[in-house]
Structures are given as structure tokens and as C-alpha cells.
Amino acid sequence: MNRELSFQSVEAAVWGGAFLGGGGGGWPADGLAVGRLALEVGTPRLVSLAELPGDVLVVTVSAVGAPSAPDRYLRPADHLVALQTLDERLGGRIGALMSSENGGAATLNGWFQSAMTGLPVADAACDGRAHPTGVMGSMGLETEPGYRSLQAAVGGNPSLGRRIRLVVEGDLEACDGVVRQAAVAAGGMVAVARNPVAPDYVGRRGAPGAISLAISLGEIVLGRRAEGGEAVATALAERMGGAVLGRGRVRDFRLETRHGYDVGRATVGEVELTFWNEYMTAERKGRRLATFPDLIATLDAETGEPVVTAALREGLDVVMVSVPKTLLPLGSGVLRPENLRPAEEAVGKALVDFL
Numbered sequence: 001m002n003r004e005l006s007f008q009s010v011e012a013a014v015w016g017g018a019f020l021g022g023g024g025g026g027w028p029a030d031g032l033a034v035g036r037l038a039l040e041v042g043t044p045r046l047v048s049l050a051e052l053p054g055d056v057l058v059v060t061v062s063a064v065g066a067p068s069a070p071d072r073y074l075r076p077a078d079h080l081v082a083l084q085t086l087d088e089r090l091g092g093r094i095g096a097l098m099s100s101e102n103g104g105a106a107t108l109n110g111w112f113q114s115a116m117t118g119l120p121v122a123d124a125a126c127d128g129r130a131h132p133t134g135v136m137g138s139m140g141l142e143t144e145p146g147y148r149s150l151q152a153a154v155g156g157n158p159s160l161g162r163r164i165r166l167v168v169e170g171d172l173e174a175c176d177g178v179v180r181q182a183a184v185a186a187g188g189m190v191a192v193a194r195n196p197v198a199p200d201y202v203g204r205r206g207a208p209g210a211i212s213l214a215i216s217l218g219e220i221v222l223g224r225r226a227e228g229g230e231a232v233a234t235a236l237a238e239r240m241g242g243a244v245l246g247r248g249r250v251r252d253f254r255l256e257t258r259h260g261y262d263v264g265r266a267t268v269g270e271v272e273l274t275f276w277n278e279y280m281t282a283e284r285k286g287r288r289l290a291t292f293p294d295l296i297a298t299l300d301a302e303t304g305e306p307v308v309t310a311a312l313r314e315g316l317d318v319v320m321v322s323v324p325k326t327l328l329p330l331g332s333g334v335l336r337p338e339n340l341r342p343a344e345e346a347v348g349k350a351l352v353d354f355l
Helices: 007-020 028-041 076-089 111-117 172-185 199-205 210-227 229-240 337-347
Strands: 045-047 057-065 094-099 121-125 149-155 164-170 189-197 243-258 261-268 271-276 278-284 287-291 295-300 317-323
Touching: 007 028, 007 210, 007 295, 028 111, 057 076, 057 172, 076 094, 076 111, 076 149, 076 164, 076 189, 121 199, 121 210, 149 172, 164 172, 172 189, 189 199, 210 229, 229 243, 229 295, 229 317, 243 271, 261 337, 271 337, 278 295, 278 337
Parallel strands: 045 121, 057 094, 094 121
Antiparallel strands: 057 189, 149 164, 149 189, 243 261, 243 317, 261 271, 271 278, 278 287, 295 317
8 A cells, every 4th residue: 555645634634632531642833833744754654564574673762741731742863762762772673663553643652763864754653542551552462472572661841851762661561651751851841662472473462553644534534524524523433333422512521631641521511521631531410331342432512623631621512423442443552451451540431341
């Protein structure tokens, strides 16, 4: 499928990715900016896993942190530096780039680096939806005997004395924790390149086809948004086999940044939502409607554009959509009960019982 990505691809990937982000996955404005920059400096390429030589390494590239952090400072060049730092440690063996997840910004992970280096972007992600923790997006590597995580992180505003650049190697969850703390120290966000694996592993434990799926969903958003949010929501739900949960204005909205995450809750009509970066639960009068890793998404009722949790506000008119986890291209990391325990603690809701 060796495909040169275009400006049309950028916009579609952003809005389809934002839907699959389920409230997380970064700001769409950041995705649009990075995607357009990638097209200005070069030509990023999207390739299938089958097109990659079996002996190359696929590296996950992403941003890590809290999207609402007021002091977050991340430049496109930081993503390139993180990749180069990791490639130096790997002896130049990186053969392709891959996003950690789908999201308004995350689906574009690697496009700028591809344009600058010539490395292709794999049509895959560690997880076909967005997720809050690094281990959820690690394709079950924490269960692989002897696997040692290697991660490079870069970010922070040097004028505020918060510039961070580090490489960490060791146990996967320990490395994820170090990178998360680096994001906090950097003001809320760092660019990360991490966890080299073979293409075959991605095919078995990741989410092949995740990027092309996001682009196809984004084409629905772009094609139907003139009809309003309810029309977009209905079309997306039909495409994915999901359901429209309702429409209403946001009330009782609460958000705080805690340990590098956005955590909070909101009520829309009769539906109560909780989130930990991404939406975790949707309930109506105490009855559970959807539970992470089911997809729960909010769309602007006027434009149909997906709205991330960090952009919610009192009175915003939104439409809610859910898609069952069985119909999503999920990586194995979000399907392990132990990986959901921290999310349960963060939002105070049972998740594992619904897995």
C-alpha cells in the first residue's frame, strides 16, 4: 500500500483519530499543525507491516503527558531528537515508525519524523484507540520474558529551566514511570521514542491497519459535518457498529491534572462520564453503558468534530457515541486486567469486572 500522505490525509487522520481517541490522544490542533509541517518539509509515507523487511525494528513514537498542563512545551524538533537519540542506542537499526495509539494528535505520530528522515510510518499502532498509560500501549511486552524496554524522552521549556532529555532502559513499567515523571518535570509533556520490536510482533500484538482506519473515519467526519453533529455521530456509529448515547449540554464538569494525567467527570443529559485522559465509563441512572476499553467519544453537536476531555466546558452541546471493544482494533496491552487497575483507582469505578 506504499502511500504518500497528503494534506487531505492529514485532516482526515486528525478527525478520525480524534474519534478513536475516545476523549484522549492529544489536541486535534496539534495534529493538524504537525501534519501540515510534515508535508511542508518532506513527504511522509505510510506502509503496511507486510512491506517491511522482517529484520528491521519498528519503534513507537508518541507524546506522553497531560494535554491540559498549562506549562507543556513540545516542539516538532523534540520528536526528531527523541528518535535520533534512540536510533543511536540501537545502532541505526530502526526501519519504521509507529504511533502508540490513535488520537487527534497521536494518529499523526511519526509523520514529521518520516518526512525528515525518510523512514516510513507503519499502518499500525500499539493500540487502535487512545489509552492513558504506557503499559496499555506496549502490546503486552511486559509479559515477554527477558524483554527490556528502551525509551528516549525529550521536552520542556529551556527558558523555564525545564528542559529534559533522557534515555532509560530496564523493566517496562519502571521505564514508563520514569518517562511519566519526566513529563511532569518538563511542564506536562515530552516526546518519546520507545520499545523497538519486529514487524511480526506488531502484527500479532498491536493494531494493524489503525492509521488507515482513522483516515477513513475522518473522511466521514469531513463529509458529513455540514449536516451537524448528530448526523456525524450516527454515521460513525453505523460505520463502527456502535451506538449514539444521546445529546446534551455538559454540566457538573470537573477536571484536575494529577500525576501527569487529566482526571475528572462530567454529566451530559442523563449520562455520567468519567475520564482519566480518555473516557473510562458512561452510565445512565447507575446502569453502565460503556466501559474502557470500549470507545466513548463526545462530538461537538454543531460541527460533529470530536471533543477531547481537556476541551470540555460547562454548557458545551455535545453528542455521545460508544463502540464496543470487540469491534475496535485493540492492542493486547488494554486487554490485560492488571493494566486497568490504575484506571479504576483514578476514577473510582470498576473496569476489570466489565472486561
